[in-house]
Amino acid sequence: MSAGQSPIVSIFDVTKDYSLGKVVVPALRGVDLKVFPGEFISIAGPSGSGKTTLLNLIGCVDTATAGVVSVAGQDTKKLTEKELTNLRLHTIGFIFQSFNLVSVLSVFQNVEFPLLLQRKLNKAERKDRVMQLLEQVGLAQHEKHRPNELSGGQRQRVAVARALVTRPQLVLADEPTANLDSVTGQHIIDLMKELNQKEGTTFIFSTHDAKVMNHANAVVRLADGKILDRVTSAEAQRAMAAGAEGH
Amino acid sequence: MGQLRLLIQVAFRNLFASRINLLIGAIIFFGTLLVVVGGGLVDSVDTAMSRSIIGSIAGHLQVYSDHSKDELGLFGQMGGEPDLAAVDDFSVIKPLLEKHPNVKTVVPMGTSGAMVTSGNTVDLLLARLRELYRQRVDHGETPELREQLDSLKGHVRHIVTLLESDLANKDTLLSDGALEPADEEAIAKARSDAFWAGFEQDPFSALEFLENRIAPLLPDGTMLYLRYAGTDLESFQKSFDRMELVDGQPVPPGKRGMLLSKFFYEEFLKLKTARRLDLIKRERDINKKRIAEDPEMQRWVKENTQQLREFALQLDPLKTKLAIERLQNHLGTKEPNLEKLLASFFATTDDNFDARYATFYKDLAPLLELYRLRLGDSLTITAFTRTGYVQSVNVRIYGTYQFKGLEESQLAGGLNLMDLMTFRDLYGYLTPDRKAEIAEIQKKSGVTAVARENAEDALFGSSAAPLVADATPGLLNDKEGMDGMGHLRREDLAERVYNQQELEKGMVLSAAVILKDPSKLKETMAELQQSAKDANLPLRVVSWQQAAGIIGQFVMMAKMVLAIAVLIIFVVALVIINNAMMMATLQRVREIGTMRAIGAQRSLVLNMVLVETLVLGLVFGAAGALLGSGLIAMWGHAGIPAGNPTLYFFFSGPRLHPTLSLGILAAAFVIVLVVSALSTLYPAFLAARVSPLRAMQTDE
Numbered sequence: 001m002s003a004g005q006s007p008i009v010s011i012f013d014v015t016k017d018y019s020l021g022k023v024v025v026p027a028l029r030g031v032d033l034k035v036f037p038g039e040f041i042s043i044a045g046p047s048g049s050g051k052t053t054l055l056n057l058i059g060c061v062d063t064a065t066a067g068v069v070s071v072a073g074q075d076t077k078k079l080t081e082k083e084l085t086n087l088r089l090h091t092i093g094f095i096f097q098s099f100n101l102v103s104v105l106s107v108f109q110n111v112e113f114p115l116l117l118q119r120k121l122n123k124a125e126r127k128d129r130v131m132q133l134l135e136q137v138g139l140a141q142h143e144k145h146r147p148n149e150l151s152g153g154q155r156q157r158v159a160v161a162r163a164l165v166t167r168p169q170l171v172l173a174d175e176p177t178a179n180l181d182s183v184t185g186q187h188i189i190d191l192m193k194e195l196n197q198k199e200g201t202t203f204i205f206s207t208h209d210a211k212v213m214n215h216a217n218a219v220v221r222l223a224d225g226k227i228l229d230r231v232t233s234a235e236a237q238r239a240m241a242a243g244a245e246g247h
Numbered sequence: 248m249g250q251l252r253l254l255i256q257v258a259f260r261n262l263f264a265s266r267i268n269l270l271i272g273a274i275i276f277f278g279t280l281l282v283v284v285g286g287g288l289v290d291s292v293d294t295a296m297s298r299s300i301i302g303s304i305a306g307h308l309q310v311y312s313d314h315s316k317d318e319l320g321l322f323g324q325m326g327g328e329p330d331l332a333a334v335d336d337f338s339v340i341k342p343l344l345e346k347h348p349n350v351k352t353v354v355p356m357g358t359s360g361a362m363v364t365s366g367n368t369v370d371l372l373l374a375r376l377r378e379l380y381r382q383r384v385d386h387g388e389t390p391e392l393r394e395q396l397d398s399l400k401g402h403v404r405h406i407v408t409l410l411e412s413d414l415a416n417k418d419t420l421l422s423d424g425a426l427e428p429a430d431e432e433a434i435a436k437a438r439s440d441a442f443w444a445g446f447e448q449d450p451f452s453a454l455e456f457l458e459n460r461i462a463p464l465l466p467d468g469t470m471l472y473l474r475y476a477g478t479d480l481e482s483f484q485k486s487f488d489r490m491e492l493v494d495g496q497p498v499p500p501g502k503r504g505m506l507l508s509k510f511f512y513e514e515f516l517k518l519k520t521a522r523r524l525d526l527i528k529r530e531r532d533i534n535k536k537r538i539a540e541d542p543e544m545q546r547w548v549k550e551n552t553q554q555l556r557e558f559a560l561q562l563d564p565l566k567t568k569l570a571i572e573r574l575q576n577h578l579g580t581k582e583p584n585l586e587k588l589l590a591s592f593f594a595t596t597d598d599n600f601d602a603r604y605a606t607f608y609k610d611l612a613p614l615l616e617l618y619r620l621r622l623g624d625s626l627t628i629t630a631f632t633r634t635g636y637v638q639s640v641n642v643r644i645y646g647t648y649q650f651k652g653l654e655e656s657q658l659a660g661g662l663n664l665m666d667l668m669t670f671r672d673l674y675g676y677l678t679p680d681r682k683a684e685i686a687e688i689q690k691k692s693g694v695t696a697v698a699r700e701n702a703e704d705a706l707f708g709s710s711a712a713p714l715v716a717d718a719t720p721g722l723l724n725d726k727e728g729m730d731g732m733g734h735l736r737r738e739d740l741a742e743r744v745y746n747q748q749e750l751e752k753g754m755v756l757s758a759a760v761i762l763k764d765p766s767k768l769k770e771t772m773a774e775l776q777q778s779a780k781d782a783n784l785p786l787r788v789v790s791w792q793q794a795a796g797i798i799g800q801f802v803m804m805a806k807m808v809l810a811i812a813v814l815i816i817f818v819v820a821l822v823i824i825n826n827a828m829m830m831a832t833l834q835r836v837r838e839i840g841t842m843r844a845i846g847a848q849r850s851l852v853l854n855m856v857l858v859e860t861l862v863l864g865l866v867f868g869a870a871g872a873l874l875g876s877g878l879i880a881m882w883g884h885a886g887i888p889a890g891n892p893t894l895y896f897f898f899s900g901p902r903l904h905p906t907l908s909l910g911i912l913a914a915a916f917v918i919v920l921v922v923s924a925l926s927t928l929y930p931a932f933l934a935a936r937v938s939p940l941r942a943m944q945t946d947e
Contacts, residue, residue: 055943059844061843061939085846085939088845088846090846094841094942096942096943098837100837100838103838104257104261109253113253113845117846117851
């Protein structure tokens with residue numbers, strides 16, 4: 001991306017250790033990463049390689065053991081719990097592997113939820129915004145439905161709408177297609193890509209699915225808590241194919 | 248605003264989303280129901296009872312001597328009358344109490360108890376015969392008098408016949424021969440034609456023979472315990488609105504006399520057979536019970552078919568004949584034996600009861616003396632005075648009265664009312680009349696008052712002889728003179744009208760104070776206590792609740808039991824709701840984590856859980872309160888039947904019509920909200936600590 005832009009995510013020499021009783025398990029070991037606005041980045045790697053940990057740090061739901069994590073220009077280590085929550089609310093959108101919708105709220109209310117937390121828009125504005133997003137994800141007809149009345153793909157589209165409704169600079173998605181069949185998963189990724197191109201929103205998503213990776217501008221490959229390399233999706237494909245041959 | 252709306256919306260939607268919430272809701276529902284219904288009932292009982300107690304005898308406050316050993320208990324206490332010191336002069340304390348601006352009236356009072364004999368049938372008959380013969384002595388014989396005399400004599404003779412057959416039966420039953428030869432001889436004499444033929448020559452001797460030898464052989468007639476309150480009857484009637492005259496007339500102002508409680512009159516002085524019929528009728532009409540199903544009613548019916556002696560004794564030959572005719576008529580049989588007819592007549596069932604009840608009062612009752620004591624008669628009351636000697640006083644019964652709402656209560660409904668003068672006599676207090684009378688007797692009999700410390704000297708010392716020797720001659724043996732004097736005195740006392748000053752200048756045991764503004768009861772009580780202290784009078788001022796003794800404490804106890812029940816229920820509810828909310832929170836960890844991840848602050852999560860329980864509390868609490876108010880309203884309309892005398896007392900009437908106060912509803916809501924908020928604090932705190940990381944966890 002253009003060198004003149006400042007990165008939206010900047011990670012410098014970050015380590016993250018989990019302690020399981022007396023044993024310290026290192027999840028990330030000296031990771032450096034810069035993500036610029038408008039990027040559509042995939043984080044790839046086998047399970048246990050640290051993908052989720054890295055997303056948690058970027059998403060400000062966890063803090064690094066050492067090193068610096070800056071999101072939207074703010075060093076997350078220097079922020080209080082409350083400020084971190086605000087940062088998440090105003091800057092980041094989340095898409096979860098298991099959709100994580102509030103089961104008792106309707107589709108509309110689920111999408112509206114972050115707007116209510118923000119307290120920026122009035123009722124009419126909220127309604128416009130929510131309906132606009134529901135149309136974008138193709139669920140305007142289902143605004144009154146409850147999550148359990150929708151299919152998996154529909155639910156994840158609601159989750160995408162919820163993640164984007166606050167117009168965040170950055171959307172994080174942890175294995176967004178893992179609980180979906182490949183065709184539906186494809187549609188979700190297409191939707192994300194479309195929004196990325198239309199709105200210029202930065203997306204970072206983790207996946208171990210090669211087809212999903214295809215759509216990314218860049219693939220950050222992780223193994224054993226370290227970044228192997230940052231490559232284009234084509235290169236990543238080739239590497240994966242080679243890896244598969246090597247087996 | 249939007250946030251709160253969302254939280255409430257989430258709360259409402261979660262209401263039926265989980266079974267745990269339904270459990271919590273059910274607890275809150277029943278808790279509120281209990282508070283509303285229980286509170287409403289106890290409150291209504293409290294109101295009804297306090298109205299009855301204040302309006303019947305207690306007044307708002309009672310004042311009594313501070314030297315008393317026991318506390319005042321107007322309705323008695325366990326083990327008899329409380330030991331109270333007398334207030335020597337009511338006229339001293341009355342103005343002191345009336346000076347207070349909030350005091351409306353002060354009524355003098357004293358309660359005590361004594362034994363009375365109700366007298367047996369023969370006693371009553373003989374007393375009437377004696378009176379008729381006296382009339383003949385005084386005014387000569389008239390045809391009507393002759394007729395009455397013959398009828399009564401015939402009746403007595405009939406009773407002697409019945410008695411003989413009774414005793415003969417007993418004789419065969421008890422092989423050891425229960426009858427003394429002397430008694431047999433006496434009965435034989437009373438049966439003989441010769442005795443009756445000689446009756447007219449010396450009626451008084453013949454009557455004495457019957458009174459002394461025959462009457463004691465009859466088993467009926469009982470000793471009764473009579474509780475009474477001595478008071479200024481006129482002022483009492485004006486001041487206590489729950490009191491109402493039932494039969495007879497009020498005691499004329501200033502006169503000696505007594506009003507029996509309707510309950511006492513019915514329960515103890517009415518012909519038992521009639522009383523039992525009344526009781527059966529009451530159970531059927533008011534409590535809707537059926538003889539076929541109720542063991543107690545069956546017992547009454549059985550007793551009515553078996554205990555016919557009292558009934559048969561009352562009927563002279565002429566009335567017996569009438570009774571047989573009427574019974575044969577009603578039952579449609581030719582059975583000639585009265586007892587058999589009565590037994591089959593009183594074997595009532597649910598089907599024929601009402602008809603027989605009506606027939607009894609229409610056809611049989613006119614032949615009978617339904618009550619052992621007629622209104623207008625005199626009753627002899629024998630009491631132990633404070634100093635321990637036995638005092639008998641004759642007092643005229645003017646009528647019966649009842650306290651509205653306490654009619655059926657043994658404790659309160661059994662209290663009889665008498666004038667203050669008679670009360671003071673029985674108490675052993677020397678009224679000026681008494682003092683004068685004693686002085687007169689002393690003068691007549693030549694008795695000298697001897698101080699205790701000089702008694703030995705007077706009796707056994709050198710000057711002792713005249714004291715004993717001169718004491719009685721010519722007076723105590725002079726029957727006529729003594730009789731005449733005693734009679735005169737009684738007449739005097741019964742007719743004498745006392746003025747207000749005489750009534751008030753004397754001892755009382757307590758004074759009832761009726762207030763203008765009962766809401767200031769506590770302040771007035773303290774102020775009266777203070778003014779008694781200032782005036783150097785050793786008085787205790789107590790509220791009606793304390794004065795009512797055990798009865799006053801019933802309500803307190805009922806309230807305490809309810810309060811404890813509510814407390815236990817809500818402590819249990821607190822624990823259960825707390826645990827249930829913990830479980831509910833654990834079930835929702837990922838949802839809460841998600842909310843935290845997408846930007847919800849901890850405070851929002853905390854509020855969310857709190858709002859949810861409050862909504863639960865309000866919704867289910869409101870449902871409980873609604874059902875509770877509905878039940879109270881339904882009962883308030885239809886009334887809850889008392890069923891038994893204890894409840895009758897609590898309900899202050901045959902039915903309780905409960906009402907619900909706003910206070911109870913408000914209390915129920917406050918309790919519910921406080922309990923739900925308290926029980927959710929910890930789960931809410933835990934929920935707020937849920938990390939947003941939990942959102943990332945997958946189900947696997």
